Amino acid sequence: MGKSYFICKAIKFYTEEFNTANQLQLVEPDGTSLLEGEPRTQLTPNPNEYLQNFRTFDCYHETKEKVLGRVFGREFAYYLKPHKFYTFCNLEQELALLRLNTDSSEEVIKTLNEQKIYKLSKIDVDFSKIITKVPEISGMWLKILNSLNLDSAAYFGKDVDRDPRVREMIEKGEVSYVQMKYVKDFQEHSIGISKRGSITLHNSYQDIETELDIAIDIYKKLLA
Numbered sequence: 715m716g717k718s719y720f721i722c723k724a725i726k727f728y729t730e731e732f733n734t735a736n737q738l739q740l741v742e743p744d745g746t747s748l749l750e751g752e753p754r755t756q757l758t759p760n761p762n763e764y765l766q767n768f769r770t771f772d773c774y775h776e777t778k779e780k781v782l783g784r785v786f787g788r789e790f791a792y793y794l795k796p797h798k799f800y801t802f803c804n805l806e807q808e809l810a811l812l813r814l815n816t817d818s819s820e821e822v823i824k825t826l827n828e829q830k831i832y833k834l835s836k837i838d839v840d841f842s843k844i845i846t847k848v849p850e851i852s853g854m855w856l857k858i859l860n861s862l863n864l865d866s867a868a869y870f871g872k873d874v875d876r877d878p879r880v881r882e883m884i885e886k887g888e889v890s891y892v893q894m895k896y897v898k899d900f901q902e903h904s905i906g907i908s909k910r911g912s913i914t915l916h917n918s919y920q921d922i923e924t925e926l927d928i929a930i931d932i933y934k935k936l937l938a
Contacts, residue, residue, distance in 0.1 A: 716906070716914040719929040720819035721937065724810035726833035727803050729769060732757045734825065753778055753794055755825045757801065765926040768802040773812075775799070775822050802926065810834065811929060813922075816912040837911045837937060841889045844907065844936050851875040852904075853893035856883045898931050905932060 733756045753776035760770040776794040783790050799814040812819045826832035845851055853870045869880055883889060893906045893916075905928075906914040913932050919925050 716916040717813065717919075717925055718815050718819075718912050718914050719925070720812040720814060720816055720910075720912045721837055721929075721933055722810050722812070722819075722823060722911060723835045723837060724803050724805070724808050724833075725835065726831065727805060727810060728757075728829070728831035729759060729803075729805075731759065732826075732829075732831070753821075753825075755822060760800070764800075764922050765802055765930060767806070768804045768811075768926075771801040771803070773797075773799050773801050773814075773822070775814075775818060775825075777818055777821055800922070809933075811926070811933075813925075816908060816910050819912065820910070839907065839909050839911060839937060841887075841892055841907075841909070842884050844892065845875050845884065845894075847936055848894045848896055850895040851892060852895065854880060854883075854889055855891040856880070857888045857890050896928075896932060896936075898928060903928060907932075907936070 734754055754774070755776070756774040758772045760772045762770050764770055775797045777797065778792045779795045780792045783793070797814060797818050799812065801810060801812050803810040812822060814822070823834045823836075827834055850872065851874055852872070853868065854874055855868050869877060874880060875884065889909060891906060891908045893904070896903045896905045904916040906916065908914075913929050915925055915928060919928075
């Protein structure tokens with residue numbers, strides 16, 4: 715399974731310990747009702763430097779998973795799913811990378827932006843420029859708008875970006891995800907980039923330092 719790095723602009727980023735209000739207790743003191751609580755987000759400074767000039771934070775975030783269930787004889791409408799991940803931030807470059815999936819990353823950013831000590835914003839992803847800078851595009855996901863709903867279509871194969879229909883969708887900005895080959899230091903890497911600002915590394919790497927080195931190289935050459 716690939717590793718995702720969500721990239722965003724860090725205009726303001728608090729560098730000390732941060733923790734949202736603690737989750738409400740599961741059961742009220744009198745034991746009469748079940749409380750589901752609210753999601754919690756926490757960032758803790760980590761002294762390790764995995765990428766030069768980037769501060770590291772140990773992070774914890776809970777997402778609400780809507781599902782009906784029953785526990786201890788009582789019904790609930792959702793549960794809180796925990797996510798542990800790293801965030802890397804360069805204050806001078808106003809850049810942050812969250813080692814987390816896209817949906818959860820956007821939740822974290824929304825939560826942090828509710829605080830005056832944070833100001834994070836998404837980056838702009840221009841696929842029309844990106845595809846001219848990589849040796850091979852192996853797959854594309856395109857947004858298809860019809861009268862009923864918004865759906866997507868996937869195109870695969872060598873030179874898929876040369877398909878006339880795909881070219882038209884690229885020019886219209888209707889590409890949601892691109893899978894491609896990326897070359898760094900004469901080595902080929904299988905990666906994906908989403909319109910929402912995440913990079914997915916499909917290869918397996920021996921350590922986080924290597925992942926970060928590739929992710930930041932992709933950002934500088936394709937996204938910055």
